[in-house]
Amino acid sequence: MAQEFSEQHRVVYYDTEVTGEMGIGKLVDMMMLASEDHSDSVGVTTKKVLGLGLGWVITQHLLTINRLPKNNEVVTVKTKAASYNPYFCYRDFWVKAADGTTLAKMHTVFVLMDQEKRKITRIVPELVAPFESEFTKKIERNPLPKAPQTITARHDYGVRFMDIDSNHHVNNVHYFDWMLDVLGADFLIKHRLKEMNIQYKQEVRYGQVATSEVEISGLTTNHQIKVGSELSCLATCRWEER
Amino acid sequence: MAQEFSEQHRVVYYDTEVTGEMGIGKLVDMMMLASEDHSDSVGVTTKKVLGLGLGWVITQHLLTINRLPKNNEVVTVKTKAASYNPYFCYRDFWVKAADGTTLAKMHTVFVLMDQEKRKITRIVPELVAPFESEFTKKIERNPLPKAPQTITARHDYGVRFMDIDSNHHVNNVHYFDWMLDVLGADFLIKHRLKEMNIQYKQEVRYGQVATSEVEISGLTTNHQIKVGSELSCLATCRWEER
Numbered sequence: 204m205a206q207e208f209s210e211q212h213r214v215v216y217y218d219t220e221v222t223g224e225m226g227i228g229k230l231v232d233m234m235m236l237a238s239e240d241h242s243d244s245v246g247v248t249t250k251k252v253l254g255l256g257l258g259w260v261i262t263q264h265l266l267t268i269n270r271l272p273k274n275n276e277v278v279t280v281k282t283k284a285a286s287y288n289p290y291f292c293y294r295d296f297w298v299k300a301a302d303g304t305t306l307a308k309m310h311t312v313f314v315l316m317d318q319e320k321r322k323i324t325r326i327v328p329e330l331v332a333p334f335e336s337e338f339t340k341k342i343e344r345n346p347l348p349k350a351p352q353t354i355t356a357r358h359d360y361g362v363r364f365m366d367i368d369s370n371h372h373v374n375n376v377h378y379f380d381w382m383l384d385v386l387g388a389d390f391l392i393k394h395r396l397k398e399m400n401i402q403y404k405q406e407v408r409y410g411q412v413a414t415s416e417v418e419i420s421g422l423t424t425n426h427q428i429k430v431g432s433e434l435s436c437l438a439t440c441r442w443e444e445r
Numbered sequence: 446m447a448q449e450f451s452e453q454h455r456v457v458y459y460d461t462e463v464t465g466e467m468g469i470g471k472l473v474d475m476m477m478l479a480s481e482d483h484s485d486s487v488g489v490t491t492k493k494v495l496g497l498g499l500g501w502v503i504t505q506h507l508l509t510i511n512r513l514p515k516n517n518e519v520v521t522v523k524t525k526a527a528s529y530n531p532y533f534c535y536r537d538f539w540v541k542a543a544d545g546t547t548l549a550k551m552h553t554v555f556v557l558m559d560q561e562k563r564k565i566t567r568i569v570p571e572l573v574a575p576f577e578s579e580f581t582k583k584i585e586r587n588p589l590p591k592a593p594q595t596i597t598a599r600h601d602y603g604v605r606f607m608d609i610d611s612n613h614h615v616n617n618v619h620y621f622d623w624m625l626d627v628l629g630a631d632f633l634i635k636h637r638l639k640e641m642n643i644q645y646k647q648e649v650r651y652g653q654v655a656t657s658e659v660e661i662s663g664l665t666t667n668h669q670i671k672v673g674s675e676l677s678c679l680a681t682c683r684w685e686e687r
Contacts (some may be wrong), residue, residue, distance in 0.1 A: 217477075217618070220607060364633050387608075388651055
């Protein structure tokens with residue numbers, strides 16, 4: 204059984220949006236932090252991974268939301284590196300309220316990137332053993348997001364200096380802001396996100412312009428981020444009316 | 446003597462930038478949180494202020510930085526509502542490292558806004574008494590930022606849904622991102638911010654486009670944010686080479 208890690212997090216005003224609820228990008232930020240803290244706690248630090256010439260890359264998140272955390276709410280983030288096969292690692296996250304109810308869940312797929320070759324490489328056992336992850340030969344067949352067919356709305360977002368993290372990458376969470384902002388305040392205020400399936404294809408870099416396109420089809424929205432003609436990211440969201 | 450409030454804050458990866466240091470907007474966010482927590486602790490909650498038909502508005506920050514907090518550093522934020530006169534409240538902030546050295550200081554000027562009339566109103570004693578602020582007739586004459594004379598760089602930033610807080614305002618900290626991003630990665634990586642004097646003139650709203658303009662003059666930069674021809678915000682920064 205994979206080892207579980209958990210930590211508490213206080214949601215503060217700058218994590219929240221006009222709805223008084225935590226933003227989706229911030230929610231994912233908070234889960235990613237738990238993953239990083241888990242890794243540090245077992246000695247699989249970013250420094251160690253980089254020292255092997257490698258880096259973790261997220262290829263997909265499957266997010267389910269029951270209720271978004273509110274301003275000043277203290278939540279517990281639980282995570283485990285559930286399993287791995289020769290090329291993929293699977294990690295699960297749960298965000299729990301003080302009464303133990305599950306506010307959100309996320310299933311995340313990671314691969315290992317050879318930093319020099321810029322290619323995906325086989326999972327290195329010493330990087331997963333400390334998590335007591337289960338080895339499996341099975342490759343998961345997770346549902347994939349659908350590309351928008353007819354574009355309902357489109358907006359360009361320049362990548363800002365503040366969007367790049369200490370690994371010189373645009374932090375994954377900015378994709379959430381680009382994908383959701385394009386829906387507009389009216390949609391975002393009247394709907395609640397229930398599920399989001401996001402797949403990362405190609406990194407966006409500082410100085411580039413990310414074009415966010417969405418197809419709104421009732422309570423489903425299909426999103427893509429492109430840089431020029433190159434596809435960077437896809438997502439499908441399911442919403443409910445507020 | 447004004448009452449002091451302090452709280453600890455762990456700086457995490459998503460507070461930091463490519464330099465591995467905390468972003469300026471995030472640094473100010475963290476200080477504003479201490480101000481809010483201080484207010485809540487003495488019962489001067491946002492709800493109470495709103496209940497009187499009022500709202501606090503920041504008109505100026507004078508920020509001095511010795512060293513920016515790093516990823517994973519635990520800092521202490523200290524604050525006190527130092528003094529007030531009939532129209533202005535003055536609050537001081539200090540960010541301290543674990544060894545007690547001061548990393549950053551900020552002096553902030555607040556006014557009270559009548560929400561219905563959208564006009565500045567006299568300071569209500571019951572909203573400052575709990576902080577044991579010193580009453581003074583003296584109105585501070587703080588240095589003001591200089592408007593840029595020759596524009597070195599200019600960039601437009603659309604106000605995003607995620608930029609609006611639960612008071613339906615663009616959170617002040619986004620002005621920092623707009624003002625600093627326009628300097629470009631090359632400048633931001635090669636320089637360290639030492640001082641920033643920022644003055645807020647007019648609120649920017651959701652759906653508007655904020656034009657960020659800067660004049661770079663050696664180690665001094667003069668900034669303005671405009672919406673169309675209307676001036677929203679001015680700042681003067683002093684930098685040192687890294």
